[in-house]
Amino acid sequence: MTVADFVVVANRLPVDRVEAPDGGEEWRTSPGGLVAALEPMMRSAHGAWVGWAGQPDVELAPFEIGGIDLIPVPLSAQEVAEYYEGFANDTIWPLYHDVIAPPQFHREWWEAYVTVNRRFAEAAASAAAPDGTVWVHDYQLQLVPQMLRELRPDVTIGYFHHIPFPAHGLYAQLPWRDQVLRGLLGADVIGFQRAQDATYFLTAVRRRLRYEVKGSAVSVPGDDGATRTAIARAFPISIDTAPYLELAARPDVRARAAEIRASLGNPDRILLGVDRLDYTKGIRHRVKAYGELLAEGRLDVENVTFVQVASPSRERVDAYVHLRDEIELAVGRINGDHDTMGHTAIRYLHQGFPREEMVALYLAADVMLVTALRDGMNLVAKEYIATRSDNRGVLVLSEFTGAADELRQAVLVNPHDIEGLKEAIMTAVEMPVKEQSRRMRALRRRVLDNDVAAWSSAFLRALDEVHPH
Template identity: 50%
Template structure:
């Protein structure tokens, strides 16, 4: 997606299709002289929604990534209007780093670290959601379809419903939705539910996440001390299913709100095309031509289980199950939210473990762990996917995990093996992976060694497993995800 600055004038009118997300689909760079440049940002959401926006001459509302500076709307060369939302430094700290990522993120990931419940953060979260909603009303045509994305903007559907009842509103959550008994810790639980119920359709990755929401909606309805507008009761019909609406909630205003699962995926065709162009042999050579190359690719987040993965690898080297002369682990850890204490602590522990393992088992010029704390370009990253014998994806909790699907897409020849956490959403679809419990180091070690031995001793069985997963990823790509949700929304 090529981006050119092209300010929009009020005469251009409203948009029939609007996507609302925390970030715009571009990265903005500001030079010392104040000049701005724009480059497309990577990610499945951008890939999925860009074609839909192009077909509908749509608009994307989001934060451009800079604070304390206004920015005019601009267009991509393909006609997508990008409408920036201005945030202050305080907004960023309290709405994004605070309530979104120090309150909601740990709460939605099963309290891996304790959430912080701060009233000031909540008030800023509410105000920023109102700001996003107000910007949407300024760009949406009469009767437009608005698709709100993710946990940062859960109040937007409810606010839009009040400001613009003519809109058709969808909401999709890209992270897990926790069990009701955990969510009920949140002091502002009724407000979040009311915000989500402003939608016509609410989408989740898995039926379990949707069922968690349905249970929560029942449990907080009519809760003592709830604010005006909270329903006295919620009629919940059916159970959440995949890609079709089979469960409904009757909202306070009498609307039927559809709830279902729509598992997100990747642009499989693009991944396969890129993978065909890489030089995997060169990557393996630069790693010392190991007999077994193991790969981890993650944001450096405490939910990803990187430290536990390193510990399992260390123990296998220590026991002799893996030979340090023939094995190498490449861990790519993309920087993430480094101003937050839990993230800084996670990075320190991971890098300490890398140093310890290499100190014990490496030889001069031949480390057993190669560690990169930066993002890689798509070509280089996919080269690593193709080169790796085994991919380790071991999050404690993950809404989906598209890295696992990208790895599988890169192995259409049936090579390779995927060791995957049973707590990743993708484990439901990629059930021929070597599933492990990342909380249990022995489970990670056991599944890793089963994969190693199968690749060596029974390669036909390993090939069958990979080909089955590859077919699943090809048939269920990101375009199916977007079409399924929007079809459900428009027919609701």
């Protein structure tokens, strides 16, 4: 088996299996920001990526795509149900998102999580060259850093947490709270989206494990009596801006944006929401606020249309099934009350779209509503800003997203406050062009200067400082 100087470990491989023109199957690179950020480094440093291929009960040999070695980790259907849908998405996800939905605690899910994390750690240990670097990603793999350190004490280990980390009062509910903290502290650098997340993590370490914490540094005792230092701090993630700038400038995409506006009856203002269908995204609150503005006559369907894209998500988890029903019921009621023959109040789309169509939607939208109840970062906000080369458009942004720390010129809002949300929507709808331009210029500067390549460089620099090669 080939070994690599730089190994990425993530729940999923950066490829999808698709049908080839000849009717067979082939692998295509997924269009994710993480792949774009790490691809240049993976190529130059002879990199490998450890992850699940997305299909249960399939054993695949390692293979190579575009100069990157891919090392598939097999999962059984039962492990997908218990480790992924269970512990990762029905225990950790709701707990780490402020218990917006109640987390489920099941011992057999935890056991599956431990088993699968060990399998990932073993695959990474086999793939890493002597004194190599391994970068582990996200909440599905929180135990991997410590397991990997036990197997390979020679490698440098980074971990990045893409979702929020909860306040100690919530985190303390987790029956396996100490094991998870120790798992994360196996890394040399533990990265979070927000300074607040890093603070919550360090507080949990201090209170639960009683380790010494100075600033962002934790003294982690080893079995041999020696201590090492782990660093925990914020590295806000971003997007690969190039494809968004390129698509936004393309005549066919701009023509499609005009077509979208025309198909909606050329309203004065188009409001847009783009989310995974998830209870953390605040879609219900947004729909409610918009419905009330129509009912009060402050907005009129002849002049304003709201487009909500809600891409399907975790459709086998009960909370998501109920959420879809609630949102579709609310949308149906508002449309029933306010639609005219020529205009629809809410155009609701429960489907995913290719990037070209998303950029056309961003260009068509006058107001972007990002009103998540809790979000690690929220890259949709940054995608919208990247496409607005005309410096027009308004971003309404929840204070409870990581993006709110950086994007201060957005119209910031507490999405739990429906009256406040209504006022923010009205501010955005009525904002003069001059003010839109002033705010958008500042937002664009921030997003274009701090892209995903800058994020990965900052993280890897920190890793190098802690553990220089």
